[in-house]
Amino acid sequence: KLAAGLAAKSAENHRILVVISALGGVTDELIRLFGAAKNGFIPEMTLDIERLKQRHLEILDAIEGDNGTSAIRTEVETLFAELAQTLAFVYRANGNTLSEKDKVMSFGERLSVRIFAAALEGIGCPAFPVDSHSIIRTNDRFGEAGVDFEATNKLVREAIPLQNGRIPVITGFIGSTDGNRLTTLG
Numbered sequence: 001k002l003a004a005g006l007a008a009k010s011a012e013n014h015r016i017l018v019v020i021s022a023l024g025g026v027t028d029e030l031i032r033l034f035g036a037a038k039n040g041f042i043p044e045m046t047l048d049i050e051r052l053k054q055r056h057l058e059i060l061d062a063i064e065g066d067n068g069t070s071a072i073r074t075e076v077e078t079l080f081a082e083l084a085q086t087l088a089f090v091y092r093a094n095g096n097t098l099s100e101k102d103k104v105m106s107f108g109e110r111l112s113v114r115i116f117a118a119a120l121e122g123i124g125c126p127a128f129p130v131d132s133h134s135i136i137r138t139n140d141r142f143g144e145a146g147v148d149f150e151a152t153n154k155l156v157r158e159a160i161p162l163q164n165g166r167i168p169v170i171t172g173f174i175g176s177t178d179g180n181r182l183t184t185l186g
Helices: 002-011 026-038 042-064 071-092 098-122 149-159
Strands: 018-020 127-130 167-171 174-176 182-184
Touching: 018 098, 026 042, 026 071, 026 098, 042 071, 042 098, 071 098, 098 127, 098 167, 098 174, 098 182
Parallel strands: 018 167, 127 167
Antiparallel strands: 174 182
16 A cells, blocks of 8 residues: 555655665564674574575565566575675674674665565556665764764765656665764664
8 A cells, every 4th residue: 555655646746755664573583683693693593594584585576476586586685695694794703793783783674675666666666775874874873873964965965866756765774884884873
């Protein structure tokens, strides 16, 4: 219903920006996986990561059909590979990874924007995913970063101009430092 409502507003030439959170329960699961990696339980995590991946792919398959070849599907699989690598790094770093927790927590939003953009595309409403860490600049207070509004406003204007009816689907909750380290907003 939401996607159809957005498509209708877009057809009426309203300028729309959509901000999406992670699927229900995903952020909690990512926090749990981070804790497991930090405490050395990496071997048990492979199955949990695969279950989380399958949940996202099943939703994408329901939207796109079970063709298994879409660009969005490839992006989702790439993000899960990056998640596994990040958790392996956390494990090797012996828990000295405050910034890595923010990175791990960002995956839920980064995955869901791609799926929601695909849902809009599937009903004929042109959309594209935007990772907010590319447009929201923050300080380096990981876990509760503050936004640099001047830099952010400039980046948003440059990255999301009028899109001729295309709807940007943007991750909520995340930004990045001047050094491009992912942060979660306070």
